[in-house]
Amino acid sequence: MPTREDIVSIRGLTKRYAGKVPVEAVRNIDLTVKRGELFGLLGPNGAGKSTTISVCTTRTLPTSGTVQIAGLDVVATPAQARKQMGVVPQYNTLDRQCTVWENLYFHCRYFGYTSAAAAKRANELLEMFRLTERGKSFVRELSGGLAQRVQIARAIAHQPEILFLDEPSAGLDPQSRLALWDSIRQLLSQGITIVLTTHYMEEADELCNRVAIIDHGKILVCDTPQNLKSSVGAQKVINLHLGSSDPQLQQTLNQLPGVKSSETNKDGIRIFVDNLDGLLPRIIEVTGPKLKDISVTETTLETVFIKLTGRDLRE
Amino acid sequence: MSDSMLYARAFWGLMVRDISVLRREFVAFMIRTVMNPLMFVFVFTYLFPKMGQDFQNARGISFGTLILPGLVAVAIFVQGIMGVALPLSFEIGSTREIEDRVMSPLPVSLVAIEKIIFSALQSVVAALVVFPMIYFIPATPVHVHVNSWPVLIGNVLLASLASGAVGLTIGTIVKPQHIALMFGVVVVPITFFGCVYYPWAALHSVRWLQIAVLLNPLVYMSEGLRIALTPETPHMPIWATLVALLLCVGLLGYTGVRGFLNRVLS
Numbered sequence: 001m002p003t004r005e006d007i008v009s010i011r012g013l014t015k016r017y018a019g020k021v022p023v024e025a026v027r028n029i030d031l032t033v034k035r036g037e038l039f040g041l042l043g044p045n046g047a048g049k050s051t052t053i054s055v056c057t058t059r060t061l062p063t064s065g066t067v068q069i070a071g072l073d074v075v076a077t078p079a080q081a082r083k084q085m086g087v088v089p090q091y092n093t094l095d096r097q098c099t100v101w102e103n104l105y106f107h108c109r110y111f112g113y114t115s116a117a118a119a120k121r122a123n124e125l126l127e128m129f130r131l132t133e134r135g136k137s138f139v140r141e142l143s144g145g146l147a148q149r150v151q152i153a154r155a156i157a158h159q160p161e162i163l164f165l166d167e168p169s170a171g172l173d174p175q176s177r178l179a180l181w182d183s184i185r186q187l188l189s190q191g192i193t194i195v196l197t198t199h200y201m202e203e204a205d206e207l208c209n210r211v212a213i214i215d216h217g218k219i220l221v222c223d224t225p226q227n228l229k230s231s232v233g234a235q236k237v238i239n240l241h242l243g244s245s246d247p248q249l250q251q252t253l254n255q256l257p258g259v260k261s262s263e264t265n266k267d268g269i270r271i272f273v274d275n276l277d278g279l280l281p282r283i284i285e286v287t288g289p290k291l292k293d294i295s296v297t298e299t300t301l302e303t304v305f306i307k308l309t310g311r312d313l314r315e
Numbered sequence: 316m317s318d319s320m321l322y323a324r325a326f327w328g329l330m331v332r333d334i335s336v337l338r339r340e341f342v343a344f345m346i347r348t349v350m351n352p353l354m355f356v357f358v359f360t361y362l363f364p365k366m367g368q369d370f371q372n373a374r375g376i377s378f379g380t381l382i383l384p385g386l387v388a389v390a391i392f393v394q395g396i397m398g399v400a401l402p403l404s405f406e407i408g409s410t411r412e413i414e415d416r417v418m419s420p421l422p423v424s425l426v427a428i429e430k431i432i433f434s435a436l437q438s439v440v441a442a443l444v445v446f447p448m449i450y451f452i453p454a455t456p457v458h459v460h461v462n463s464w465p466v467l468i469g470n471v472l473l474a475s476l477a478s479g480a481v482g483l484t485i486g487t488i489v490k491p492q493h494i495a496l497m498f499g500v501v502v503v504p505i506t507f508f509g510c511v512y513y514p515w516a517a518l519h520s521v522r523w524l525q526i527a528v529l530l531n532p533l534v535y536m537s538e539g540l541r542i543a544l545t546p547e548t549p550h551m552p553i554w555a556t557l558v559a560l561l562l563c564v565g566l567l568g569y570t571g572v573r574g575f576l577n578r579v580l581s
Binding site: 057059060061082089091092095096097098106110111112 | 322327329335336339410411414415417421423579
């Protein structure tokens with residue numbers, strides 16, 4: 001049962017798209033987001049993140065299961081649920097026939113503001129998002145980063161309790177991405193709950209209080225980034241590129257002191273260790289001329305994903 | 316705030332947005348509304364009589380009188396295409412900017428119905444703009460006689476709503492890349508076979524066409540306005556135009572709203 005602290009409550013959510021080849025985009029998902037937290041859905045493209053968000057924001061009807069936003073069922077009371085949420089979709093949906101100011105003003109009007117209150121709120125938002133100089137610009141004149149900022153300003157214009165951001169940094173340059181992260185943190189500090197989807201593990205690691213890793217429509221794990229990384233049981237990952245898998249070599253490497261665990265993949269072997277002291281020369285010696293390349297990385301959420309699925313996030 | 320108040324305010328917000336955009340583009344709206352009937356009336360009812368090539372039907376009714384209701388009907392009909400179908404096709408299929416309005420706190424079907432109502436509003440304005448032009452330009456006298464204002468107002472309103480419903484249906488079906496094709500395949504035949512330039516009764520000499528055009532909503536808009544404005548020209552019975560226009564609003568409105576829901580929700 002959802003409690004008062006739960007602003008998003010997803011129970012047994014499944015979404016199947018009919019068609020020549022039916023696709024089950026989301027499979028029996030259970031998920032809870034608490035008020036005031038920044039929750040991330042992390043997974044590769046096509047994992048089911050956007051479909052989950054789409055159901056939560058009333059744009060997609062679930063095949064089965066229920067979703068409640070602030071206690072309101074999104075299928076039974078979609079209009080009321082929409083009042084509680086702001087949404088920033090993956091693509092630019094700003095009104096092309098209106099200026100930046102008008103985009104904010106009319107959004108407020110849709111949410112029942114009087115003309116004077118909507119104008120006041122639009123001015124407030126322009127200031128808050130450092131857009132005052134752009135108020136009279138039309139949407140087509142905005143860069144990707146600016147358009148994204150306007151979309152966020154518009155999404156929170158009606159003061160929703162929760163903000164959904166679908167792949168917010170996709171297509172942004174590094175500078176705009178950092179500016180976006182600042183805006184997200186600022187909104188969080190104002191008490192708004194944020195749910196974002198991303199396939200950038202640094203974004204999830206950097207921003208989120210809790211992360212659910214999703215793949216093939218299923219949630220694999222859900223915890224704080226720190227706990228997820230600890231669950232790997234090692235501090236570092238050594239990637240040996242051999243050009244093929246070699247189970248026999250893996251067994252030998254497993255017996256080296258300091259190696260916590262390892263796994264093979266189609267290109268070679270991945271070794272999990274806590275520290276590298278004296279280990280690299282031993283590994284190179286054991287591997288011999290088969291070794292084509294070697295790389296060492298810190299344990300990240302990507303490592304967690306690889307551990308869980310055997311695949312890279314980008315594959 | 317009660318649900319109905321929430322919906323009403325959101326609906327009004329959508330109207331305010333559309334009216335505001337229309338006001339900004341009023342010159343473009345006027346040009347697209349006025350140019351076609353202006354040119355048509357000027358050439359066929361001003362130039363032709365001046366050149367001694369006047370058309371008159373057997374009862375001595377001038378061509379200006381004959382086409383006035385039809386051209387008002389076209390002005391009404393075109394708004395559904397230009398004011399709703401065209402922008403909607405892009406907003407749904409290309410820019411997806413309709414999403415912010417779909418995310419407003421009201422049932423999504425009301426977002427579609429708002430489009431029909433707004434289109435009807437544009438149609439009424441278009442009818443009011445076009446009427447005096449068609450009345451005053453012709454070189455031969457145009458006989459307009461309003462027997463019943465309720466019939467005229469009822470016909471204009473129903474024709475305007477039907478045109479909005481046609482626009483919504485087309486806008487949700489036609490993809491942006493096929494818009495140009497839509498003009499050739501849909502709009503041109505509807506206009507030429509819409510009893511605009513001739514009354515429906517005159518088609519009796521080509522019986523199959525007279526029956527086939529009954530599928531065309533513009534026929535009932537033109538004939539309805541013939542009853543209301545130029546009752547001495549041959550026209551359909553009033554009940555036929557009213558029932559047909561009501562059916563158009565109901566069926567096409569339903570189809571358009573269903574199409575809209577299918578496109579914006581998955």
